[in-house]
Amino acid sequence: MTLRGPLADFLPQSGIAELAGSLAHELNQPLTAITSNAQAAREFLASNTFNQELLSEILDDMINDASRASDIVRGVRALVLGEAPRMVSFSIADVVDQALDLARPNAKARGVIIHRELADVLPRAVGDPVEIRLVLLNLLVNALDAVAAGRPSGDRLIWVRARADGNTIRMAMQDNGGGVAPDDLDKIFRPFYSSKPKGMGLGLSLCRALMERNGGHIEAISNSGEGMTFECVLPREAEAHPRASVGRTVDSYPAVFRWR
Structure with missing residues (x-):
């Protein structure tokens, strides 16, 4: 894999493995939050006590965390491939x-x-x-x-x-x-x-x-x-x-x- 764009200016080819590790670290928090919220929603539904407002908050948190993870991937991909920003x-x-x-x-x-x-x-x-x-x-x-x-x-x-x-x-x-x-x-x-x-x-x-x-x-x-x-x-x-x-x-x- 050859880096292009801004990352190529300060990241040597030998740093690709570190980049992968860093990306995994950055993604860990939102993905962990999504998993935790999904488990909480499942337990909530299994309790047979329906609270629409609470369930809506859980789903909103999952959507926000998924959006954050997507933004991280998009940002790193654009840098690695040298894609032009959407100005x-x-x-x-x-x-x-x-x-x-x-x-x-x-x-x-x-x-x-x-x-x-x-x-x-x-x-x-x-x-x-x-x-x-x-x-x-x-x-x-x-x-x-x-x-x-x-x-x-x-x-x-x-x-x-x-x-x-x-x-x-x-x-x-x-x-x-x-x-x-x-x-x-x-x-x-x-x-x-x-x-x-x-x-x-x-x-x-x-x-x-x-x-x-x-x-x-x-x-x-x-x-x-x-x-x-x-x-x-x-x-x-x-x-x-x-x-x-x-x-x-x-x-x-x-x-x-x-x-x-």
């Missing part, structure tokens, strides 16, 4: 809300409060909305892992923000988790690098590749207080200004997204 005009608010809907059961189970702080009026962005949703969902899952591991129940917080900035739209995912060591800030986007004990290191490198192929970029920012902020920048409609992914500290970050 269209789309609503940032809609894509953010779709990612939040997919992450909500996970957040509820972990006792995490997610604050949605989007500007009242946002211009439309340009890119592949499915790929951008996958980026936001991956960042949400990472933030959930960070706060669940680093904060006690009742003090697990995530902020999701979006605003227009000149010719771009900026989306920020901020958490109050344990953060990333300063020496590791420039490493976290490398393929197969992970600060998680069981992490495979595909998520953030995939996010970076997806953002760049959509004409945007992603930045990792250490909060001045606690935790991390990941900012995704996309061109707004009729604009295209691709830039590289970088890491920096929050001291040089616009005040609207600083830790407070």
Whole structure:
């Protein structure tokens, strides 16, 4: 198998096995959730106590997890084969809300409060909305892992923000988790690098590749207080200004997204 497209720029041919392992790791969570929900639905039906609302919630969770798994496969396939993204005009608010809907059961189970702080009026962005949703969902899952591991129940917080900035739209995912060591800030986007004990290191490198192929970029920012902020920048409609992914500290970050 020969890699083409963005992955070929930073993944050697010897890394194909690691890529397969990472993909399996990324898919494990939604597939496990689907299996658990299917078993719960079967036990619920066998109990002869029908609750239409509860069963509907179980089925909705299964649909959301299946959609997430499909997006992961689609995103990786597009990168590996060098397929062009489906560049269209789309609503940032809609894509953010779709990612939040997919992450909500996970957040509820972990006792995490997610604050949605989007500007009242946002211009439309340009890119592949499915790929951008996958980026936001991956960042949400990472933030959930960070706060669940680093904060006690009742003090697990995530902020999701979006605003227009000149010719771009900026989306920020901020958490109050344990953060990333300063020496590791420039490493976290490398393929197969992970600060998680069981992490495979595909998520953030995939996010970076997806953002760049959509004409945007992603930045990792250490909060001045606690935790991390990941900012995704996309061109707004009729604009295209691709830039590289970088890491920096929050001291040089616009005040609207600083830790407070």
